[in-house]
Amino acid sequence: CGNPTRLDGTFFDAFGKSRSSYKGLTWSCLDSPVVPVEFAPRIAAKYGEESSAYRVRVLGEFPLTDSDSFIPFHYAESAVSRDILPQRDYPKVFGVDVARFGNDETVIAIRQGDEIYKPHILRGKDTMQVAGYVAQLANKEKPVQIYVDVIGIGAGVYDRLNELNYPVVAVNVSEAPATDATKYKRLRDELWGLTRDWLAARRGRIWDNEDGDLVAQLTTPRYKFTSDGKIIIESKDDMKKRGLASPNIADAVNMTLCQPIMEYSKEVDDFWGDLGVGNNEAAFILDPECGY
Numbered sequence: 001c002g003n004p005t006r007l008d009g010t011f012f013d014a015f016g017k018s019r020s021s022y023k024g025l026t027w028s029c030l031d032s033p034v035v036p037v038e039f040a041p042r043i044a045a046k047y048g049e050e051s052s053a054y055r056v057r058v059l060g061e062f063p064l065t066d067s068d069s070f071i072p073f074h075y076a077e078s079a080v081s082r083d084i085l086p087q088r089d090y091p092k093v094f095g096v097d098v099a100r101f102g103n104d105e106t107v108i109a110i111r112q113g114d115e116i117y118k119p120h121i122l123r124g125k126d127t128m129q130v131a132g133y134v135a136q137l138a139n140k141e142k143p144v145q146i147y148v149d150v151i152g153i154g155a156g157v158y159d160r161l162n163e164l165n166y167p168v169v170a171v172n173v174s175e176a177p178a179t180d181a182t183k184y185k186r187l188r189d190e191l192w193g194l195t196r197d198w199l200a201a202r203r204g205r206i207w208d209n210e211d212g213d214l215v216a217q218l219t220t221p222r223y224k225f226t227s228d229g230k231i232i233i234e235s236k237d238d239m240k241k242r243g244l245a246s247p248n249i250a251d252a253v254n255m256t257l258c259q260p261i262m263e264y265s266k267e268v269d270d271f272w273g274d275l276g277v278g279n280n281e282a283a284f285i286l287d288p289e290c291g292y
Helices: 010-014 039-047 052-059 073-080 127-141 154-163 187-200 213-219 236-241 248-255 268-274
Strands: 092-097 106-112 120-122 145-149 168-171 223-225 231-233
Touching: 039 052, 039 213, 052 073, 052 213, 073 187, 073 213, 092 127, 092 154, 092 248, 106 127, 106 248, 120 127, 127 145, 127 154, 145 154, 145 248, 154 168, 187 231, 187 248, 213 248
Parallel strands: 092 145, 145 168
Antiparallel strands: 092 106, 106 120, 223 231
16 A cells, blocks of 8 residues: 555556556545545646646556656655654754735745755735744744845845845846756756755655645646756746646745755854844844834
8 A cells, every 4th residue: 555656666566567466456536535525626726637746646646757847756755754863953044935926925935954844825915024024933943044036026025134134145046057057047947956956865854734735846847958958947937827836835945955054154053143142032123013
């Protein structure tokens, strides 16, 4: 008994080349009396009925071939339940993907070492409200870096946090790659590549909700090669044209990998200690009325 999350191994072979030695049974959520009736339509609306997320979580079938998505489904799925060593000795970092349009979500991803925690998701917040929320969260979690996507209105969030002297870093994902311009077209593509490599190394653990939104967002975008052989990841706009949800959570997680954890130029305790902040104190006095 198992979930069809990967395209190799004994379980996969039991439904393929070794099926004569096994009796394979597939149970779809559509036939299950214990699965909420709204589950399958919800996953279909988010990621499409042709996606690996729908095939695995709803139909009980194996994911599409690895060539259909940049990150193979089992890379991300296995990271949800992986046991890793405690990461408490590592500093935390934030990745902030700011909503561009009314229906989009602003996502704040938190990474500590090789562990991705539950994201904070904001809806219907303006620039100053987002900046205020990130500031309050930073006062609590004390990250050593806050990476903010500054394309569009994200620049306003960066400016406000920078004005308040938080450890904020502007990330323009449309710029050239930071380390490998021969392999990736833009920084955004390189960040997706860093996440793929991190998951492929089987060293991290990620938090996901009952719908599996992070796993689905990580494994749904397609990719292609430019004429000069560089990788380019499917854009949010192109995904929306396919009727799919914007991968805001995945993009926020990707930004936390902007810099390897061992290469931080500042130790988190030193940074917050220089501000005279104890474990339970706020770094900055925020306006109690507006939150910033």
